[in-house]
Amino acid sequence: MSWQLFGASAIGASHIAGDLPCQDAHAYRRTESGFVGVVCDGAGSAAYSDIGARLVCAQVVDVLADAITPPETLTAEVARDRVAWALAGARNRLARRAVAESHALKDYACTVVGAWMGAHGGWLFHIGDGLGVARLASGDTVSAPENGEYANETFFLTGRDWTTHLRMTPVESGCESVLLMSDGAMGFVMDKGGRQVYAPFFDPVARFLRSSDETPGNEALQATLADARTHGITGDDKTLLIALAPPA
Incomplete structure (x- = not known):
């Protein structure tokens, strides 16, 4: 059996009010032994960040999914080099x-959080904010947001120093699920400290998705992210990608 993969991006209330597009994007693809998934959050101040987010997601997923060597067999240095090459x-x-x-590169600015998983582990990779988490029986492995000097400041793939801010987190064998999210979804997917998944939200979602096919699962996830009740938590766009490992 293969991983079950689901993802959705929902426009935020502030973007609707400002007549802005959804600047989040996501993409995923199964591989022979695992999957690759990426979530990108376009910078609100960048005119074409929605285009940048979509392009980066799609290309990085395709490049890593075509890799022959299972990611969990790579050293940290080699894994980082291959992710950096894709980025x-x-x-x-x-x-x-x-x-x-006739635009500037910064007009397409976006953050990146992704997972490159094989049958026996893999890697989370990350530039900027958003969050990635791999769930194991021993606890959650979290790739936390990286912000700048101020809380609303972060780092983007389009920045000159992007390689300095590329972070890799190893994921051990036995991973049960992986979640990738933009910062807009963190307020209800994670606990208040952002250190572990908020079980009252995720557990019923995961139970439903386990028994669901991809299309209805994605539709249900989209409806959850677009629910008006989320507007009281955040006005930002919200993206959530959920990968559920096959039963052991």
Whole structure:
């Protein structure tokens, strides 16, 4: 059996009020022994960050999913190099588009949080805010947001120092589920400290998705993220990607 993969992005109330597009994006793909998933959050101040987020998600997922070597067999240095190579390719594609459209590269700014998983573990990779978490029987392995000097400041793939801010987190064998999310979803998916998944939200969602096919599961997740009750928690766009491991 293969991993069950689900994902949704919902526009935030502040974006609706400001007549802005949803600037979050996500993509995922199964591999022979695991999956690759990526969530990108476009910078609110960047004019074409929605385009940047979609392009980066799609390209990074495709490049890593085509890799032959299982990710869990790679050393930390090699895994980081391969993720950086995939990210650099997406960044270069953004740069070419910016030149062709007479835009600046920073107009496509987005954060990145992703998972590259095989049958016996893998890696979380991360630039900027948002959050990734791998759930194991021993507890949650969390890739936390990285903010700048101020709480609303973060780092983007389009920044000159993006490689400095690329963080890799190993995931051990026995992972039961992986969650990737933009910062807009963190307020109800994670506990108040952001250190572990908020079980009253996730457990019923996971039970439903376990018994669901991909399309209805994605539709249900989309409806959950778009629920008006989330507007009291955040006005931001919300993206959540959930990967459920096959039964042991």
